[in-house]
Amino acid sequence: MTDFTKTLQDTFGEKVVTLRGEIPEKYWNDWAGLPATEPLALARPSTTEEVSGLLAACHAAGVPVVPQGGLTGISGAAHPQADGIVLSLERFDAIEAIDTDAGTITAGAGVILETAQNAAADKGMMLGIDIGARGSCQLGGVLATNAGGNTVVRYGMARDHVLGLEVVLADGTVIDGMNTMLKNNAGLDLKQLFIGSEGLLGIITRCVLRLHPNPPAKATAFLGCADTASVIALLRAARGALGPMLSSFEVMWPSFFHFMSKGTGLGSPLDGEHGAYVILEATGFDAEATRGAMENLFEKAFEDGLVEDGVLANSVKEERALWAVRESPAEYETVLGPLVPFDVGIPIAKMDEAVTRIEAAVADAFPTARSLSYGHIGDSNLHVVVNVPEAGRAQPEKEIKKIVYGITRELGGTVSAEHGIGAIKRDYLGYSRTEAEIALMRTIKAALDPKGILNPAKSFDAGMAA
Amino acid sequence: MTDFTKTLQDTFGEKVVTLRGEIPEKYWNDWAGLPATEPLALARPSTTEEVSGLLAACHAAGVPVVPQGGLTGISGAAHPQADGIVLSLERFDAIEAIDTDAGTITAGAGVILETAQNAAADKGMMLGIDIGARGSCQLGGVLATNAGGNTVVRYGMARDHVLGLEVVLADGTVIDGMNTMLKNNAGLDLKQLFIGSEGLLGIITRCVLRLHPNPPAKATAFLGCADTASVIALLRAARGALGPMLSSFEVMWPSFFHFMSKGTGLGSPLDGEHGAYVILEATGFDAEATRGAMENLFEKAFEDGLVEDGVLANSVKEERALWAVRESPAEYETVLGPLVPFDVGIPIAKMDEAVTRIEAAVADAFPTARSLSYGHIGDSNLHVVVNVPEAGRAQPEKEIKKIVYGITRELGGTVSAEHGIGAIKRDYLGYSRTEAEIALMRTIKAALDPKGILNPAKSFDAGMAA
The missing domain is CATH 3.30.70.2740 (Alpha-Beta Plaits)
Structure with missing residues (x-):
């Protein structure tokens, strides 16, 4: 294998390929916390041609390839294996275009999510994907894992934002599907196959994502409910009253909220204790209408007995305070x-x-x-x-x-x-999946990656871990 | 082949299998208007087990199968072939469940779109898929073709509404993916493969679709613009001002509007002639706010020179009148x-x-x-x-x-x-697709339907037409 990686380095250069022994520890692990593992080699290509060449070489030699993005995944999909190479997309870090008429951003897989969010905001638009790891995670990883987050109820999962993808298959074939149109029914929608496939079917190198107009108004409420049944009734009422203005609906049960509000010292926005706590957020294009809709909903829910107590934020500072306990995951280990x-x-x-x-x-x-x-x-x-x-x-x-x-x-x-x-x-x-479903996933894997080099022993792959 | 279809009829009964010579002409064609073709046999199963059995038999014998829904497709995907059977899903016509808390409808592939829309409306919800053929098309066909329509700008394509699918593969394997949850990242999202695959990869038998709250308020405007550039600027302004309230944005160029408004005798809502005509529709949860947002947008667009003239509907009757020319496709052949x-x-x-x-x-x-x-x-x-x-x-x-x-x-x-x-x-x-993309579509086809029995010679299939 030393011969193989040496040849790889000779072919693609030292800037692209780093050999075992020289690989920074950062690439040995992701946030899942599995035992750190130094791969055979680290490849950091910056062009689609390089990715294609690297994969073709690994395919020919039957060498496993683990794709890496921002390494913030907590299921270990980016965890290296000792007998394979790591292919990092970090150098695909260019925002290539933002089209405000079409509402699209074209970017490399290695662009940090927050960088893309900010670039969209600079043009008066909004990228509707938002997750806690926004400052570190990369677009390629966000798409390869079909990431969710706090605004899914309004904007959908990562999949729902993708218009086009460029993907390199296991054998180096480049699939150029950089579509920018909302509608395209010319044959199979191939990009769907790669979104959420955790790097098992191909490596995402570039993408076209949808942008939305940025709703300037926000109203945030923190509510105490008697029980989960009331919360579900409240969700239904909120959907009916707010429609697409409903941008977050987060629930915390007493087990979480009482323990974490005390443990972190952040306290509760409400005086008494309740059977469930809800953070409700509405966003809209008219400040008065947004606030008004939230107040109406709150009053009605209170009258109908769905809510026992609650507060509405009057400032950004108060808004932050209502989210504080919910957004304290970094504190979990310290407190718990x-x-x-x-x-x-x-x-x-x-x-x-x-x-x-x-x-x-x-x-x-x-x-x-x-x-x-x-x-x-x-x-x-x-x-x-x-x-x-x-x-x-x-x-x-x-x-x-x-x-x-x-x-x-x-x-x-x-x-x-x-x-x-x-x-x-x-x-x-x-x-969660039937035998027939898993068998079908593996049939597709075998068709696209017959040698099984892409992220072996992960997700639905049939292979055994090394 | 007569032996094969006779055995099929003996196995599944005369109620399910009709032989050539007895097949009603309705099944010989779809709306694409290709030459009418009587298939070898017509199968009208009513259970997933029957679909599975029928496909297993055709797979074993290598007999082509053309799936049919409401036959309203205009690309000929449901056109029968003389050496194959037709499998109609029309007996999968049960609406199995509507869950207003989760916002889901569970239904058979043979349910007419309008029936599903009405069932949702009866429960105070809305199915956001709407196309002209709503009174005839069936859900299975809507999903198999990833249908679009007039509200895509707000609710997305058919794909965006699907939470779960039950699909039968070419060899009779049943894939039970009747997921009801908005988020499910357990392995590949297999349903994405079948949506928009035009019956080439499997036959959709049942589905779970998302429902939305029904926005009770609507505002409709008919606008005349100087040129396409103004229309695109207006689209951007409308997105920014209306956000998710923007539910339709239809453009008619003079070639269409002048000719059809005269030819149909429907006339124009505006006095003069313009370089492009736009129907703009907003829907919302508050009548005053919806109307107000539309008026503000209209005024601003007028001031900014994006719009030369326009009217807002004051009643449902006026609304219909603004849409009349755009909704006259049935008149095209008569006029044109x-x-x-x-x-x-x-x-x-x-x-x-x-x-x-x-x-x-x-x-x-x-x-x-x-x-x-x-x-x-x-x-x-x-x-x-x-x-x-x-x-x-x-x-x-x-x-x-x-x-x-x-x-x-x-x-x-x-x-x-x-x-x-x-x-x-x-x-x-x-x-519209690269060689590599089409090759990949065919690789997937070969993996899922190695004998190529499902809808041969359609879409991306490599086979030649019979």
């Missing part, structure tokens, strides 16, 4: 200790049952455990983080996963709503 | 004579050039010809219908197609924005 995080999806009708059963089952198995539940309920997305205090760094991951994923499966949910399967959820893919 | 219709997509920046060049090139080649141009410009979608008066029924289709698709190719457009490729645009797929 080592944790096992979940990102399941649950049909809305089963959400109440899911939260109750998961928290109870974890407590049953580990009486001292803490399960904190919160989520993007409008998108059927439930986050749970679990900590067993006495276990320290050796959290009983397997047992906790069996409980949470088992209940998710029984309720017809998904083991990953937004973070993907990557390396760490492979054993549970069958909880 | 036999026509060659186009459904191209053009990047917005090239739209002006496209209209000018296409109309001029057709006039150059056929001095007496009429080219009428109109479209959903917000979606980059341009419709052109061409008639050469002296040619009668024998319109010079090939020559006209070469002109229109040739200019479309030069401008980086697509030969089909929304109607699909089907049987009639196969020769032009390469105008």
